[in-house]
Every structure is written in C-alpha cells, then in structure tokens.
Amino acid sequence: MASASARQLQVVTLGGVGMITLGALLWRAQKSGEKRKVDDDPTDAEDFKSWGVELLTWIADYRKRCRDLPVISRVKPNYLRDMLPESAPTKGEPWGRIMTDLETAIVPGLTHWEASNKFFAYFKPHASYPAVLGELLCAGLNVMGFDWIASPACTELEVVTLDWLAKFLNLPPKFHSCAPGPGGGVIQGSAGESATVVLLAALTRVQQRAAGKKPYREDMVVYCSSETHAIVQKSCMILGIGHLRSVQAKEEDAWALTADAIEAAIEEDLKTGLVPIAIVGTSGTTSSCAFDPLDELAAVAAKYGLWTHVDAAYGGAYACLEELKPKFKGLAMVDSFCVNCHKKLLCPFDIAALYVADRKPILDALSLQPEYLRNAASDSGAVVDYEHWQMPLGRRFRALKLWFVLRRFGTEGLRNHVQRGVDLANCFAGLVDAHPAFEISCPVSLSLVCFRLKDRSEDDQVAFLNAVKATGKCFIIHTKLGGKIAMRFACGGVEQTESDVRRAFNVIASCL
Numbered sequence: 001m002a003s004a005s006a007r008q009l010q011v012v013t014l015g016g017v018g019m020i021t022l023g024a025l026l027w028r029a030q031k032s033g034e035k036r037k038v039d040d041d042p043t044d045a046e047d048f049k050s051w052g053v054e055l056l057t058w059i060a061d062y063r064k065r066c067r068d069l070p071v072i073s074r075v076k077p078n079y080l081r082d083m084l085p086e087s088a089p090t091k092g093e094p095w096g097r098i099m100t101d102l103e104t105a106i107v108p109g110l111t112h113w114e115a116s117n118k119f120f121a122y123f124k125p126h127a128s129y130p131a132v133l134g135e136l137l138c139a140g141l142n143v144m145g146f147d148w149i150a151s152p153a154c155t156e157l158e159v160v161t162l163d164w165l166a167k168f169l170n171l172p173p174k175f176h177s178c179a180p181g182p183g184g185g186v187i188q189g190s191a192g193e194s195a196t197v198v199l200l201a202a203l204t205r206v207q208q209r210a211a212g213k214k215p216y217r218e219d220m221v222v223y224c225s226s227e228t229h230a231i232v233q234k235s236c237m238i239l240g241i242g243h244l245r246s247v248q249a250k251e252e253d254a255w256a257l258t259a260d261a262i263e264a265a266i267e268e269d270l271k272t273g274l275v276p277i278a279i280v281g282t283s284g285t286t287s288s289c290a291f292d293p294l295d296e297l298a299a300v301a302a303k304y305g306l307w308t309h310v311d312a313a314y315g316g317a318y319a320c321l322e323e324l325k326p327k328f329k330g331l332a333m334v335d336s337f338c339v340n341c342h343k344k345l346l347c348p349f350d351i352a353a354l355y356v357a358d359r360k361p362i363l364d365a366l367s368l369q370p371e372y373l374r375n376a377a378s379d380s381g382a383v384v385d386y387e388h389w390q391m392p393l394g395r396r397f398r399a400l401k402l403w404f405v406l407r408r409f410g411t412e413g414l415r416n417h418v419q420r421g422v423d424l425a426n427c428f429a430g431l432v433d434a435h436p437a438f439e440i441s442c443p444v445s446l447s448l449v450c451f452r453l454k455d456r457s458e459d460d461q462v463a464f465l466n467a468v469k470a471t472g473k474c475f476i477i478h479t480k481l482g483g484k485i486a487m488r489f490a491c492g493g494v495e496q497t498e499s500d501v502r503r504a505f506n507v508i509a510s511c512l
Contacts, residue, residue, distance in 0.1 A: 054095075054099075058102075062107075069112055070473075071111065079108075080106075116496040116497075120491065121475045121477045123344070126493065127342075128405060131348055131402070138401065154397045159384060162184075163177055168415075169319040170319055171319070171337065174357045175356070181358075182357075182359050183356055186389040187353060190313075190349075190352050192231035192234060194352050195280070197362060198278075198307065198336045199236065199239055200362075200366070201307070202277045203220055219273070221266075221277065222243070223245045223247065224245070224246055225247055226249050227285040227288070228285070251481070254443055255287070256291060257282075276306055278301075278308070279306055279307070279309070281310050283328060284446055288479070293330070294328065294330035295333060296330070298330050307335045308334040308335050312337060313352070316339025324446075337354075339352070340353075341405075345414065347405055353402075417494065422447055424447065424496060424498060425447045425448060426444065427491075427501050428449050442481055449489045450486040451489065462485065464512070468511050474508060489504075
C-alpha cells in the first residue's frame with residue numbers, strides 16, 4: 001500500500017497549485033510494469049476496465065475539487081498549441097502519461113461548468129452521474145440507430161422514453177407515440193437542429209399545398225420575437241429562407257411576443273407578396289425567461305395556415321410543475337415543441353427532445369431510401385426509422401442517458417430538482433431586493449434572476465460585471481433588455497445549495 005505522500009501529487013498548473021488525487025493514477029502507472037503490461041495494447045479489455053475505473057474516480061473527484069478552482073479559465077489564447085507536441089506520437093503512450101497531461105494541460109483550460117457553487121452563467125447544464133454512465137454505455141455499445149433494424153432497442157427505447165418524458169411534462173397526447181394519431185417524439189442534438197428540421201417541414205408543407213407554381217424560399221417568412229434565440233435565424237440561413245421577421249418584444253408585455261404584433265406583421269408581408277410559413281414562440285427566453293402566449297400565437301397561425309413551433313429549450317422542463325402549467329396554455333394547438341434535456345433535465349449535452357403533432361411533413365421533407373438501406377421491417381411500415389426525422393443519417397443511442405435519469409431519479413426526484421432551481425432563484429432575488437445598490441431588471445422567472453446596479457451608467461454595469469468575473473469565485477453573464485444591460489444569475493445546478501447562492505451573492509456584493 002502506498003503512503004499518503006506517494007498517492008498525492010502537487011501539480012503546478014496554469015491555474016495555480018492544487019492537491020490532486022491523480023497522484024494515485026501516476027503512482028499506479030509507474031508500478032504497473034511490475035504487475036502486467038497493461039499499456040502495451042490499447043485494445044486490451046483488462047486495460048480498459050482498470051483505467052475505466054480510474055477515470056470514473058477522477059471524474060467524481062473533479063466534480064468535488066472544481067468547486068475550489070477559479071471558475072473561469074485564466075489561460076491565454078493558443079496556450080495548448082504551445083504546450084502540446086506539433087505532431088501525434090509515433091508509438092502509443094501509457095495511460096499514466098495521458099492522464100498527467102489531462103491534469104496539467106486540459107484542466108487549466110476549462111471553465112468549470114460543474115462548479116455549482118460558482119457557475120451561474122448561461123443556463124447551467126446538469127450532467128448527473130446516472131446520465132454520465134448512460135453516455136459511457138452509449139459509446140461502449142456503439143450502435144448506429146438510423147433505422148429500426150440497425151438496433152431495434154435503440155429505436156424502441158427512444159420511443160418509450162420520450163413518451164415517458166412527454167407525460168412527465170404534461171404534453172398533450174397528440175405528441176405521444178403511444179397515442180392514436182400521427183404525432184410522436186424524436187431525439188435531436190439541440191434546439192437549433194430541431195428548429196431547422198421543423199422549419200424545413202414547414203416550408204415543404206407550404207410548397208406541397210401551393211396550387212400551380214411553388215413559392216421560392218427567398219420569398220418565405222418566419223416570425224418570431226426580438227427575444228427569440230439566434231438559433232432560429234441560423235436555421236433560416238441554413239435553409240435559405242429569405243426573411244426572418246423579428247417582432248420587437250416590449251417591457252410592458254414582460255418581454256413576451258404578442259399575437260396582435262405578429263398578425264400585423266403577417267398582413268404587411270402578405271401585401272408585398274411574401275409567403276408566411278411559420279411562427280416560433282418561446283417558452284423561457286434566454287435573456288429573461290419570458291413566455292410567449294402560445295394559445296394566442298397558435299390561433300394566429302391557424303388563421304393563416306402557418307406552422308407553430310415552440311422553442312422550449314430551457315423552459316420546457318418546468319412544464320412538470322403544477323403552478324407553471326398556465327405558462328404552457330395552448331400546447332394542444334401547436335405543431336411542434338422542443339425541450340433540451342441537457343439544460344435542466346439532468347442529462348449532459350447533446351439531447352434535445354423534439355415532439356411533433358404530425359410526423360408526415362417531416363418525413364416528406366427528409367425521407368429518402370437508398371437501396372443499401374432497404375429492409376423488410378422498414379418496408380412493412382410497422383416500425384419507426386428515425387433516419388427520416390433528422391438531418392444526418394447516423395444517430396447515437398442517446399435515449400440511454402435519459403432512460404437512466406428517469407429511472408434513477410424517478411419523476412418525483414426530477415420534479416424536485418426543477419422546483420429547487422425556482423426556490424434558489426427566489427432566494428437570490430430576495431437578497432437583491434434587500435440590497436440598496438441593486439434592482440431587479442424584469443420579473444423573476446423560472447431559475448433566472450436579471451438584475452443591475454441601481455442608478456448607474458452602462459459603463460459602470462460592464463465594469464462591475466468584469467470585476468465579479470475577475471474574482472474567479474462567481475461566473476455570471478449579461479444580456480440587454482430594452483437596450484439596457486442586465487446581469488443574469490441562473491440558478492439550479494444539480495449539487496447547488498442555498499448556501500452556494502448566498503455565498504455567490506456575497507461575492508457579487510463585495511465587488512461594489
């Protein structure tokens with residue numbers, strides 16, 4: 001048995017000096033030659049098992065010690081190019097050496113998203129341990145579930161698990177694969193991929209419905225809010241849709257889109273010969289977690305024969321909470337709904353659940369069947385082939401990590417996690433309200449609090465934000481609402497506690 005000093009190593013990194021349990025790995029690597037030549041063959045199963053255990057241990061230790069590291073990386077651009085060799089090694093290297101470089105070269109260049117006591121930027125992802133193991137299993141099984149026969153379990157677990165999630169989120173039955181009708185769910189990589197898929201379906205449907213000459217893409221229009229995420233604009237760019245009409249959201253409407261504004265924009269465009277195809281509503285905008293009125297937007301869309309898509313990348317997870325059900329009024333009227341499971345539902349990136357009320361427009365837009373992919377199961381029409389629901393052909397077994405989360409946490413545990421984020425945000429909002437130097441910028445929503453310095457200039461806001469980041473003890477970012485800077489404090493990490501939130505507030509206040 002090694003001594004404590006032999007099993008620990010002080011590593012000088014670009015981020016400082018830290019005691020790490022990686023020393024145990026290095027000690028083991030030095031001694032491994034005395035036991036067996038595990039590093040001679042990278043395909044050796046015993047080598048994989050042994051270092052797999054060590055790596056899982058390293059991950060668990062990292063998740064604890066990252067709380068004590070500066071949350072934002074302090075390296076300079078191109079630091080890694082200067083540290084690593086110019087070319088790959090000619091001969092394979094031992095795991096011990098690789099793990100040393102992980103610690104000394106990679107960790108200093110990380111911004112520590114899993115430091116729940118310091119990371120309050122963006123919308124914090126939540127890579128729970130069960131989901132991490134699901135990701136590992138996905139890689140280990142390495143199946144390509146593009147069609148049913150490629151791995152029936154890959155397709156069928158996705159169908160079942162997404163129905164479980166739909167029920168947990170109180171989605172209308174028309175989005176359930178198990179319900180009668182043409183609807184169902186599919187896993188995409190992100191909300192951006194989902195938006196691209198549904199907008200392609202929307203424009204294809206318009207072209208199919210056109211009598212005579214089909215409308216050109218450059219004449220088509222998609223409608224959204226000025227607060228809609230930029231992914232919608234990117235989807236239009238990818239698809240060659242000529243116009244994205246971003247309707248200005250206003251403070252008096254709590255930064256939500258209004259149906260009257262959308263309808264006025266549609267009428268204006270119709271007069272100029274443009275072709276409206278879709279409205280994108282958001283449930284939980286990035287800047288302020290505002291909720292667009294889905295029922296009103298869907299009613300306008302129905303009047304003009306447009307597709308209604310709901311980008312609920314972040315906010316969709318909160319549909320599981322009884323008190324927030326009114327925010328999702330109108331879901332039964334929309335065509336598609338997307339929620340990122342990697343934002344709030346305890347899964348690591350990338351897993352977005354896209355639900356459609358009718359799969360036919362997507363299949364019409366994306367289906368193709370080369371001879372080398374034809375098989376009896378697909379030809380029978382009795383199975384789902386997800387290759388026709390997405391842009392790429394290949395697809396990973398991503399349902400595993402969501403399945404693991406739903407089974408290990410249960411719906412009660414998952415709902416409690418979502419609710420805890422709301423509670424933590426209310427805690428932080430109370431601290432902001434009670435401090436004379438701060439003010440709340442917009443209504444507190446979900447797990448997000450937007451605030452700013454009271455009666456101070458925009459330059460002061462920027463300088464203050466930079467001072468907070470420079471501490472290394474709290475990472476927040478900013479947005480603009482009505483042209484004014486607002487700092488965003490996003491709560492809800494899976495290990496996050498009220499004491500973490502209070503400590504972060506003290507760090508912020510200390511920068512005044």
